[in-house]
Amino acid sequence: MPTFKIFKNARQTDSIQGADPKKLSDVVKKVASEVAKIDAGGDAGSSSTGKYWLGASLPRNYIDVTESVDVRGLDILNYETSKGTARTLFKENKPTDTDEQILLYIPFQSTLKVHSLHITSIPSSDAQEDDELPSRPKKLKIFVNRPKILGFDDADSMQATQDVELSEKDWDSKTGTANLELRFVKFQSVYSLVLFVAESEGDNEKVRIDRIRIIGETGEKRDGKIEKISHDDD
Known part of the structure; x- marks a missing residue:
């Protein structure tokens, strides 16, 4: 079965195993939202914000x-x-x-x-x-x-x-x-x-x-x- 691992700041934050298109879609939307915040200069937990x-x-x-x-x-x-x-x-x-x-x-x-x-x-x-x-x-x-x-x-x-x-x-x-x-x-x-x-x-x-x-x-x-x-x- 396929396994999808999500990393943030080089650390694993989530793992999806098997065919679960809804969960995978939700995670992709969440990641895309955080990337958009970074592009807009917002706080997505990056090193530039001081959180990590x-x-x-x-x-x-x-x-x-x-x-x-x-x-x-x-x-x-x-x-x-x-x-x-x-x-x-x-x-x-x-x-x-x-x-x-x-x-x-x-x-x-x-x-x-x-x-x-x-x-x-x-x-x-x-x-x-x-x-x-x-x-x-x-x-x-x-x-x-x-x-x-x-x-x-x-x-x-x-x-x-x-x-x-x-x-x-x-x-x-x-x-x-x-x-x-x-x-x-x-x-x-x-x-x-x-x-x-x-x-x-x-x-x-x-x-x-x-x-x-x-x-x-x-x-x-x-x-x-x-x-x-x-x-x-x-």
């Missing part, structure tokens, strides 16, 4: 799988608490927040095939000296399937699954987003990522990351649960 943020276009055959992030197990080091938490980086709305240089642990509820990461870093507009403003990430190290967050010394010295170096041309001028394409063969069965910003642009001591999106394919749900590791021992 997808900073870069999706590669063919892959979807936004950020909803697979296990937010209960997120861990982050060296960030400015007044600007939000690790969960802030995965919010669905348009970004407005700033974080300092970070070392981020991202566990997943399902085992994923990760094709790429979208990193949004919107340039600051505050009236401060340039060297005091947070800047964009330049060098990043990505580690796969670590059981918990790494320390800064370990992250700096260990060999990463993939090293990424960004230049100005990698940042989209409209959305402030860089598309980090990964070596797909090394990201086939991923249950966690550690993202380490090793260096920022220029001589700035702070780095700004507003949003992170995980792009790829979802697999089976993981058994058991992931618990956050405490770092309050010292």
